[in-house]
Amino acid sequence: MKKALLLALALATAGSASAAGKLEIFSWWSGDEGPALDALVKLYNQKYPGVKVDNATVSGGAGTNAKAVLKTRMLGGTPPDSFQVHAGQELIGTWVVANRMEDLSSLFKSEGWAKVVPADVIKLISSKGGIWSVPVDIHRSNVMWYNPATLKKYGVTAPKTWPEFLSTCTALKAKGMQAPLVVGESWTQQHLWENVMVGTLGAQGWENLWNGKLKFTDPRVVGAFTTFGKVMDCANKDASGLSWQQASDRITDGTSAFNVMGDWAAGYFTTTKKLAPGTGFGWTTAPGTSKVFVMLADSFGLPKGAKNRAETLNWLKVLGSKQGQDTFNPLKGSIAVRTDSDLSKYSVYSKSAATDWKHSKIVGSMYHGAVAPESFTSAFGALIDQFVASKDSKGATAAAQQLADKAGIGK
């Protein structure tokens, strides 16, 4: 009986593998971010008609669920043809070191991407002499969102530094606002954390944290943790129950004044909430980071053993093309990685971000996989949770340093 089953199964899988013109892409883009991916798939099908694209999405905050599923698939020996992964250490620290990805250097050369993609980004996605993924978009982590009407009502302005933020917070509390800052579930707090760190330690300090020149136990970092603790005192107490969208809603309805969130929030405010940029919602760089662009990028790579290698390479070519990037990014609310993109297609917010992209110091995000490997980020959430409860900066930084050592940061 079992033999018969195995045989039937073998036949079934053999059948599907031989079917020509298939491509399976794996991502966590669903819901609001779905249409942008759909447009990209449509473009791909225009260029390569007859290829059946299997769009496998696993939803869940910033890809946390999708990453677990992806791993079971890779371990199971059935990698998707191409999968979404944050550019940088998230890809390198997990998949490149384990020798599971193909080097894409030749693709970058043949497509001439090296000339249009900023050198900082190339550096970020390279390791061991290879380039490992094609970034499709650029997002900014260090944005602080507010509702202009709320600020006017309370007579405050958006603070420029974290100490200034704390005094604004005190002022707002005195005027009866319970939680001047809104945060959501665990990852949004880590997102806030990285922006407090960049804003307090500066871009250079932040980079040094990840190349090992600055220890977490350094008094400056301990001090930055303490600032983060004070910032969290300004936040709502029901954080872990809120998705980032629900947190953003609190800005819209005036319950809270500020929200530090990536610039995907711009799309949510304009498209879902139908608010006008500048009047319905406002933004500025997160305190202390006006000259810095904390970036994260979604990218796709080519896993070794992909079933449809040729189709996948074509997919990557579409992703990196000017047309591909300018199709995808305006819909997603991100900006193109390429410096030659057609800005007329982009929103008010994106235009301002694209300008900053060219003129700011660029550093990578921690939570969103650019500067730290997953073995660090996925354990860091519990550390932050604990810190928020205990506010013990010494203990938290000591633990963070151990975690960094274990994850091989700075080696």
Added chain:
Amino acid sequence: MTARAERLTPGRIGMYLILLLAALFFLVPVYLLFATALKSPDAINLATSWHWPAQLNWGSFRDAWDKIGGNLGNSLFLAVVSTLFAAVLGSLNGYALSKWKFRGANTLFALMLFGMFIPYQAVLIPLFQFIKSLGLYGSIWGLILAHMVYGLPITTLIFRNFYADVPDALVEAATIDGAGFWQIYQQVIFPISIPGFVVVIIWEFTQVWNEFLFAATLTNTNSQPVTYALSQLAGGQAVSWNLPMAGAILAALPTLLVYILLGRYFVRGLLAGSVKG
């Protein structure tokens, strides 16, 4: 249980009051489930979550069906196939263990039963590797195999207890007539096993339908059962709550129907789970 004419003493009234409160506790989530599922996304508001929708939006069910309909099909196939295998094997095991006792049969049975209680986390990694090495990872058959095997202890247990109530004299009479192991199963045991099969099938079907951990680790997108799809629906980015609620109703319907229509057998399976040796 004699049917007595009821006199409404204060005690009886208090009793009904408690029953009513308890029923409220059990049914209020169901009210909220339907009230939310039938709202349109923009009518869902935390502050008015208790209001019955002004306009019924049956479209939620269509949308939810679009998202998890295929997974419902997967679950159905998975539950039916693995339940049938586990039930047939369980029946034979129960027969062998209760009517042909050999030295150490009870110890063996206890060792088999232990498999029913283990936390699946303790076997997850090797199970995953094993399924992968069989080439079954990602397909529904890997999941079927796992459910069939881990279903064996409970099906064996239920049948063993069921057959224990069959008088040994029946079996002995058949042996005197010259019937062997298989004849006795065919002529004596199997014909009276129908209620046992009903209990086992209902119980095992419900268990497999409702399982989550294996569903989350052993399948890929095309073969995911409905429990996992539902958790995706609810855990997504912008949750418009009518969708997961409608999805929850769809996912719960099959087992709920089985329970309401065949409740008596369901309860017997339930009680059997508490291991009477």
Added chain:
Amino acid sequence: MKGLSKDRLWAIIVLLPSIILLGIFVYGFIGRTVYVSLTDWGNDPAQAMALHPVIKFVGLDNYKELFSGFLQSRFRQELVSTIFFTVFFILGCLGAGLGLALILDRNPKGEGLWRTIFLFPMSLSFIVTGTIWRWMLQPQGGLNMAPTVLGGQPATFGWMSSTDAIWKFDWNKLPLLTASVVGLVLAWVAFGAFRRAERTRAVVAAICAALLLGWALFVGPNLHLLAAPELHGFNLALIGIIIAAVWQMSGYTMALYLAGLRGIPEELREAAQVDGATQTQMYRSVIFPLLAPISLSAMIILGHISLKIFDLVYAMSGPDNTFTSVPALNMYLTSFRQNQFAMGAAIGTILLILVAFVIVPYLSSQFRTQEGHA
């Protein structure tokens, strides 16, 4: 029964496939998990996700890390959470189940309908239950808004988003606490045995008690698992999950108790009434003692369910809420998100040991009495 060897052989042959399958899937896999938990698979990122990882044997390092490692305090909190969860979940189910069963035993009108209502959540999956209750327990909606239906003020408890904890204790004191409690229990056992004149038993128990208490008094206080005190307690965020779990499972205990109550012969109750026992006396001295074995069974079944609980937490508060997290969830995340398979296997093994503590004595007591008759 006569020894018809051919038929006995058939019986064994019929059992063989199941024995082999369960042998592999239960005992083989447990053995493999224990082995993996003694290796370093996943500690080196380059090996974790490799197609053919190179792994080394490291002994009990992973367990040491879990119980005393600086970075694993999440796991320790989860252990504590599981214990609290189990206690309240069992108490809730036993209380509600017994209460409902006692009422239904008095033959109210529409008994079948009541029973159906109380038992239907049992047919749902934890995922469905979790989805429903997650919505019920939104801080700004659901249950918290219920008072407004009657014109009251909304409640403000944060349910799963609460970050408060009560009954905190220092993890460093855990060995001390455990030794003291077990020591006291053993001393009590020794005293009982002494009164019943069971010599050996009294002496053995007394010696063990003395050793444990002595250890707790003289060695324990100087022992420190961790460099710094680490507080763990009962996270209030768990309350919502306990309520949902009780909602789902109390029908089960009700069914168990009801079956037990129905099994009590009418004559027993009548005899008690003839003896002039009041209602309360009858319950206390006739009915409850007869229900005691059922309570034990229910506690064991519920206990092992709650130690394993995973889906409900996953559906209600997601994978990333550390205040509601449990070891079973951590095992999944550690293995499949942090790629630390050996550590995940160690957590799985600890869960297994916890469950075995509950189940093995139960199974062996169920079968020991029978083996003689086989």
